Amino acid sequence: MSKVLMKGNEAVAKAAINAGCRLYFAYPITPQSELIEYMAKMMPTVKGTFLQAESEVAAINMVYGAAGCGKRVMTSSSSPGISLKMEGISYIAGAELPAVIVNVQRGGPGLGDIQPAQADYFQATKGGGHGDYHCIVLAPSSVQEFADMASDAFDLADKYRNPVMILADGMLGQMMEPVEFKAPKTDAEIEELGHQHEDWCICPNQDGDAKHHHEINSLEIDPLVLEKHVNDLYKKYDVIIANEVRYETHKVKDDNEILVVAFGTASRVVRSAVDELNAEGHSIGLIRPITVWPFPYAEIAKAIGPKVKKVYVFELNTGQMLEDVKLAVNGKVPVDFWGKVGGIVFTPAEIKAKLEACF
Amino acid sequence: MEVIATRPQSFTQTPFTYCPGCLHGVAHRLIAEAVDEFGLINKMTGVAPVGCSVFAYKFFNFDMAQAAHGRAPAVATGMKRARPDMHVFTYQGDGDLAAIGTAEIIHAANRGEHISVFFVNNAIYGMTGGQMAPTTLPEMKTTTSPYGRKTDDIGFPIRVCELLSSLVAPYYIERVSLLSPADIIKAKKAVNKAIQYNKEGRGFTFVEFISTCPTNWGIDPIKSREWAKENMLPFFKPGCFRDKGEGVES
Numbered sequence: 001m002s003k004v005l006m007k008g009n010e011a012v013a014k015a016a017i018n019a020g021c022r023l024y025f026a027y028p029i030t031p032q033s034e035l036i037e038y039m040a041k042m043m044p045t046v047k048g049t050f051l052q053a054e055s056e057v058a059a060i061n062m063v064y065g066a067a068g069c070g071k072r073v074m075t076s077s078s079s080p081g082i083s084l085k086m087e088g089i090s091y092i093a094g095a096e097l098p099a100v101i102v103n104v105q106r107g108g109p110g111l112g113d114i115q116p117a118q119a120d121y122f123q124a125t126k127g128g129g130h131g132d133y134h135c136i137v138l139a140p141s142s143v144q145e146f147a148d149m150a151s152d153a154f155d156l157a158d159k160y161r162n163p164v165m166i167l168a169d170g171m172l173g174q175m176m177e178p179v180e181f182k183a184p185k186t187d188a189e190i191e192e193l194g195h196q197h198e199d200w201c202i203c204p205n206q207d208g209d210a211k212h213h214h215e216i217n218s219l220e221i222d223p224l225v226l227e228k229h230v231n232d233l234y235k236k237y238d239v240i241i242a243n244e245v246r247y248e249t250h251k252v253k254d255d256n257e258i259l260v261v262a263f264g265t266a267s268r269v270v271r272s273a274v275d276e277l278n279a280e281g282h283s284i285g286l287i288r289p290i291t292v293w294p295f296p297y298a299e300i301a302k303a304i305g306p307k308v309k310k311v312y313v314f315e316l317n318t319g320q321m322l323e324d325v326k327l328a329v330n331g332k333v334p335v336d337f338w339g340k341v342g343g344i345v346f347t348p349a350e351i352k353a354k355l356e357a358c359f
Numbered sequence: 360m361e362v363i364a365t366r367p368q369s370f371t372q373t374p375f376t377y378c379p380g381c382l383h384g385v386a387h388r389l390i391a392e393a394v395d396e397f398g399l400i401n402k403m404t405g406v407a408p409v410g411c412s413v414f415a416y417k418f419f420n421f422d423m424a425q426a427a428h429g430r431a432p433a434v435a436t437g438m439k440r441a442r443p444d445m446h447v448f449t450y451q452g453d454g455d456l457a458a459i460g461t462a463e464i465i466h467a468a469n470r471g472e473h474i475s476v477f478f479v480n481n482a483i484y485g486m487t488g489g490q491m492a493p494t495t496l497p498e499m500k501t502t503t504s505p506y507g508r509k510t511d512d513i514g515f516p517i518r519v520c521e522l523l524s525s526l527v528a529p530y531y532i533e534r535v536s537l538l539s540p541a542d543i544i545k546a547k548k549a550v551n552k553a554i555q556y557n558k559e560g561r562g563f564t565f566v567e568f569i570s571t572c573p574t575n576w577g578i579d580p581i582k583s584r585e586w587a588k589e590n591m592l593p594f595f596k597p598g599c600f601r602d603k604g605e606g607v608e609s
Contacts, residue, residue: 216423
């Protein structure tokens with residue numbers, strides 16, 4: 001397939017439909033409006049469901065209902081709306097339902113602004129809602145990757161019966177880049193996907209089996225049963241941690257003097273600065289977590305070469321992933337941080353100046 | 360020997376968790392009987408709320424979901440859209456539906472969502488121990504209105520059927536009572552109508568049950584029904600507010 005020039009918001013929506021998503025529930029919010037508008041336009045053309053809910057709270061609960069029926073379902077929002085969805089995401093995680101949530105982050109706290117930010121990292125990776133649970137969180141750094149993550153997210157959600165969040169931002173949502181799409185799933189493939197969970201989900205009792213009784217539920221009033229349920233969730237999370245960590249390294253070498261860690265939009269800016277400094281004779285490696293949960297702790301530790309005197313973290317927040325990087329580095333070398341807030345994206349020149357000051 | 364009454368097929372064998380004298384069992388049974396009578400057991404599904412009936416997902420012998428507080432109509436919307444070949448209902452109390460879930464019920468009704476909503480109004484929060492509900496009557500004492508509900512401070516009870524009747528889309532809206540055997544027979548007709556319309560794919564159907572809470576009212580079950588007849592029915596008048604199948608428009 002040839003490449004098309006598209007905004008990230010539209011590309012991820014198209015890719016979700018290609019991946020077999022036929023149910024989408026959401027509420028309008030900037031800067032993800034193009035996503036909901038694309039779905040409103042395109043879902044009817046594939047006989048899918050587009051529903052503009054009365055709130056983000058209602059939208060995520062519609063997702064809970066549809067996911068409980070074992071179908072591929074997605075919602076999207078931006079930071080304040082994602083906060084509203086957190087109750088429902090906790091229920092989805094507790095009831096072990098497959099669902100995809102896209103967060104096109106903007107500046108916070110509160111109503112914040114509508115510019116790109118990465119300030120929802122804690123919310124996305126450390127729970128966000130109540131109780132012991134995790135979402136799998138994918139952080140794209142280009143429109144192409146944003147789109148590619150749609151099918152990846154649905155596959156992971158189905159594989160682990162777990163909510164998957166794509167943690168993008170206003171830059172990736174609004175920016176246009178050339179994108180190549182995977183072939184859309186056929187109707188037969190989508191039909192098959194729709195039956196894959198029928199051993200546990202809400203579905204017609206085809207055989208009239210008197211014992212057919214599936215429950216979609218996160219309530220376990222008996223403490224010993226809830227204890228086992230949470231422990232089982234964490235056994236599942238251990239499998240996810242062992243199998244699904246994704247990251248990218250760029251110019252990570254044995255002679256690196258500095259190792260830089262950045263994700264998403266921030267990593268693109270940082271990469272330009274790293275390339276310039278390497279061209280000028282320095283040796284700086286970049287590691288970009290692609291899954292921010294599960295986080296590539298061991299991979300970051302491994303990327304710290306023998307000559308690295310500092311690990312530098314850059315984020316569009318006040319230092320959230322920084323805490324995970326410090327856990328990964330575990331005191332081996334100093335960890336420095338610089339970030340920008342307010343929805344302002346730093347420039348390569350600013351990053352370069354910060355890194356030059358290390359020499 | 361001829362069997363003239365038996366447990367509906369649409370019930371599991373799980374014993375109810377309700378207090379002695381509670382009418383949830385009656386409301387549950389009316390729904391289970393209707394599902395049996397319309398032969399829907401293999402295509403039926405429901406949503407349990409948060410409240411005394413939180414365990415309803417264990418009692419009905421078909422697939423069930425349990426929803427966050429107030430969100431049952433949104434969950435049911437997702438279910439119906441994902442499985443249009445199934446028949447979906449919610450079962451909700453007054454705190455769940457008329458307080459925390461106000462937005463969800465109004466918008467599900469306004470969309471004409473093809474679901475049935477069964478709404479139990481006993482003017483109090485039961486499960487949490489008898490707090491004031493949006494349907495608590497004026498001057499009624501609860502644990503969070505210990506001096507009686509003051510209407511100049513917290514307003515009047517919400518009449519949900521009347522509120523929903525202002526919307527164009529709902530197909531069927533009726534308020535019934537569970538306070539006497541004669542009322543229960545009328546309630547059964549309303550439940551059957553809702554399930555029949557649901558089966559036929561007519562649109563949004565809503566049945567409100569006027570009920571009691573002997574435990575939290577502190578009144579014995581029989582006297583509770585008398586109290587409700589005297590105090591609740593004048594404010595929450597039973598009746599059919601909308602029945603597009605019969606040409607009834609409010």
